[in-house]
Amino acid sequence: MDRATPIRRKITLVDIAAGCGVSRATVSLVLRNSPLVNKRTRARVEEELRKQGYVYNRAAANLRRQTSSSIALVLNDLANPFFAEFAAGVDEALAAAGFVTLLGCTSESPQREQAVLESLIEHGPAGIILSPAEGSSAAQVLAAVGARTPVLLFNRELGGDLPEYAHWDSLALDNRHGAQLATEHLIAQGHRRIAFFGGHKDSSSCRQRHAGYVDALQAAKLSMAPSWRVECAPTRVDAAAATASLFAAEPAPTAVVCYNDAVAMGLMLGLNRRGLRPGHDVALTGFDDIAEAALCMPALTTLTAMPRARGRQAADMLLQRLREPGAETRRTIASVQLVTRASSCPPPSI
Amino acid sequence: MDRATPIRRKITLVDIAAGCGVSRATVSLVLRNSPLVNKRTRARVEEELRKQGYVYNRAAANLRRQTSSSIALVLNDLANPFFAEFAAGVDEALAAAGFVTLLGCTSESPQREQAVLESLIEHGPAGIILSPAEGSSAAQVLAAVGARTPVLLFNRELGGDLPEYAHWDSLALDNRHGAQLATEHLIAQGHRRIAFFGGHKDSSSCRQRHAGYVDALQAAKLSMAPSWRVECAPTRVDAAAATASLFAAEPAPTAVVCYNDAVAMGLMLGLNRRGLRPGHDVALTGFDDIAEAALCMPALTTLTAMPRARGRQAADMLLQRLREPGAETRRTIASVQLVTRASSCPPPSI
DNA sequence: TGCCGCATTTGGAACGATCCAAATTTTCCG
DNA sequence: CGGAAAATTTGGATCGTTCCAAATGCGGCA
Numbered sequence: 001m002d003r004a005t006p007i008r009r010k011i012t013l014v015d016i017a018a019g020c021g022v023s024r025a026t027v028s029l030v031l032r033n034s035p036l037v038n039k040r041t042r043a044r045v046e047e048e049l050r051k052q053g054y055v056y057n058r059a060a061a062n063l064r065r066q067t068s069s070s071i072a073l074v075l076n077d078l079a080n081p082f083f084a085e086f087a088a089g090v091d092e093a094l095a096a097a098g099f100v101t102l103l104g105c106t107s108e109s110p111q112r113e114q115a116v117l118e119s120l121i122e123h124g125p126a127g128i129i130l131s132p133a134e135g136s137s138a139a140q141v142l143a144a145v146g147a148r149t150p151v152l153l154f155n156r157e158l159g160g161d162l163p164e165y166a167h168w169d170s171l172a173l174d175n176r177h178g179a180q181l182a183t184e185h186l187i188a189q190g191h192r193r194i195a196f197f198g199g200h201k202d203s204s205s206c207r208q209r210h211a212g213y214v215d216a217l218q219a220a221k222l223s224m225a226p227s228w229r230v231e232c233a234p235t236r237v238d239a240a241a242a243t244a245s246l247f248a249a250e251p252a253p254t255a256v257v258c259y260n261d262a263v264a265m266g267l268m269l270g271l272n273r274r275g276l277r278p279g280h281d282v283a284l285t286g287f288d289d290i291a292e293a294a295l296c297m298p299a300l301t302t303l304t305a306m307p308r309a310r311g312r313q314a315a316d317m318l319l320q321r322l323r324e325p326g327a328e329t330r331r332t333i334a335s336v337q338l339v340t341r342a343s344s345c346p347p348p349s350i
Numbered sequence: 351m352d353r354a355t356p357i358r359r360k361i362t363l364v365d366i367a368a369g370c371g372v373s374r375a376t377v378s379l380v381l382r383n384s385p386l387v388n389k390r391t392r393a394r395v396e397e398e399l400r401k402q403g404y405v406y407n408r409a410a411a412n413l414r415r416q417t418s419s420s421i422a423l424v425l426n427d428l429a430n431p432f433f434a435e436f437a438a439g440v441d442e443a444l445a446a447a448g449f450v451t452l453l454g455c456t457s458e459s460p461q462r463e464q465a466v467l468e469s470l471i472e473h474g475p476a477g478i479i480l481s482p483a484e485g486s487s488a489a490q491v492l493a494a495v496g497a498r499t500p501v502l503l504f505n506r507e508l509g510g511d512l513p514e515y516a517h518w519d520s521l522a523l524d525n526r527h528g529a530q531l532a533t534e535h536l537i538a539q540g541h542r543r544i545a546f547f548g549g550h551k552d553s554s555s556c557r558q559r560h561a562g563y564v565d566a567l568q569a570a571k572l573s574m575a576p577s578w579r580v581e582c583a584p585t586r587v588d589a590a591a592a593t594a595s596l597f598a599a600e601p602a603p604t605a606v607v608c609y610n611d612a613v614a615m616g617l618m619l620g621l622n623r624r625g626l627r628p629g630h631d632v633a634l635t636g637f638d639d640i641a642e643a644a645l646c647m648p649a650l651t652t653l654t655a656m657p658r659a660r661g662r663q664a665a666d667m668l669l670q671r672l673r674e675p676g677a678e679t680r681r682t683i684a685s686v687q688l689v690t691r692a693s694s695c696p697p698p699s700i
Numbered sequence: 701t702g703c704c705g706c707a708t709t710t711g712g713a714a715c716g717a718t719c720c721a722a723a724t725t726t727t728c729c730g
Numbered sequence: 731c732g733g734a735a736a737a738t739t740t741g742g743a744t745c746g747t748t749c750c751a752a753a754t755g756c757g758g759c760a
Contacts, residue, residue, distance in 0.1 A: 012716055023740045028718060038738060053496060058472040059409045060716035063745050084434035091455045095466065100473055103451040105441045116445065122408040123450055146403060265645050292642035295615055362746055373710045378748060388708060410746035413715050
């Protein structure tokens, strides 16, 4: 049976031109809404476009015009709800500006990051939004993407220095001030023995958050004990396992500023296992305001960075850079907001 | 100082060819690792490529070869952790196969879905992985993408019928069997009055899950009361608000099979407000195994679909389709697994 | 020396769009 | 009606790569 198949070879400008007796150039003008073409010609061409089911070949156009209509978004961890929201925001803003998003995930591995960037750059994105993998270095990223493509760094700093000709914009969260807000809030609740829990010292965001915590304690003239600074991987399981170290020495803290929400959740688990009720016997705060923060028992006091808005902002910053390649480098720090919930209770003794 | 600026115009094959005195064609052969070129020539060319910092222009190559190296991934809701994990899995498998992921989010709007598909298709993806927005119809999607590009439908069915020439593969979850497993588990725990809570009847996944619930009840010769079937939007707030309907008539259920985890979380909230302790006075189960399911109090018994593995599977199915365009349409149903946690307690009276 | 076969290299056309300068048609006005 | 100005259309070159048929160089052998 020789039933007509609707899957035919690709329709191009030439087919349309032939179909309605004009030249390629005219069809091209119609496609781009040029005011040059005659109304009646335009109507004829548009009819033919519809009839033949033409689809524009943006790759060919980009090749000829030396332009690009894509932006690469390279994330260290898409499965993290914070970055998923961020990605949704980026895509939203890019789509609105007529760009498409090329996605790449690095799973926190600098090697994969390098490979992903090398692969994406071959597709000629107009720019790159990069949330670096932990341990990724400026030299490495520069080698992969070259100096032609503008990069916007999100959330983390790169190790090592960039040569001065690579002026990369960045968008970071106000980690320091955020942690300070959380700590001040706990102090205001009446706590005097406050620990900082989770994260690794070699992560820039962890250092910054810890610094904010120290700021607040010093401003309130409160002291810290060495056992009140516990490092662990920023995951629930690790945090749950590390809980014991907090209570290794006397006096134990009555409140804990956690590196992030995941760590805080793990700590809740760990506290429960020790027979301590989080939000009752021990106060705690997180960072990120992931969805479960509002839901867990007790609901978690945390800092929200509004990741979707940050995604839109990152996209807008990069688009702005494309518009003005020569403008001065921008290093934006987005403020974060304290969301007070049940977990940051006053100390039990009061 | 006339320090060389690393930002120059784009380096092409011609630059390399000129730089080491061979022809374009030879350089092209080197790039594609052709065995035709002489060893010494290859070495010379590769040196020059390195020296000039050449980057391959895949778009130009794709244009010439009539190929594509991208796959579009269109999701109804990237902010949902389930889809974020799925996307990470898709990207992982595509990257391994040398493809890049073009991302598109539709925010559950068929209109945006149409727009997103129309935009992405202009970039000429080799195929599309689509998790349709609620209410999206086959005709609409077909109009946007045409019949030339293979589509893999994930998770949901499209409204309306596809013409037979558009043979689209699909990957769905075994909603029916999953809900049946959950219901059987509750029956095994001793429950006799079991409700089905949440979701909309016009959603295919909700119908399927409800069917599995009915299967289990009928197999156990248990009856259902009309008030034990409550519809609500699949969000926490709506579910919390709808809780009262479950207890509108006597006798009230002792266990509840929820449409998904979000609904289950909302129900927990609603129960708490009524002074009922979920996982104690009322047993419940969810669906999806989102991250908070393991964390909430009580931890939620639910069904896991292993979204990252599903993402890899979806990508592999589509890649397989690209390899064999003529192969028979595949409609795969991925099994789901029951994860038993504290929320599915025995009835209080036992 | 001349010819063959093998290994290697090459120039021109092509992919599907856009740019541009020039050609063609239409409109307007004396 | 003629001719200039305006409006519209057009063919050829081009973007960076790959394909292809043909050219080149070289060693071996009669």
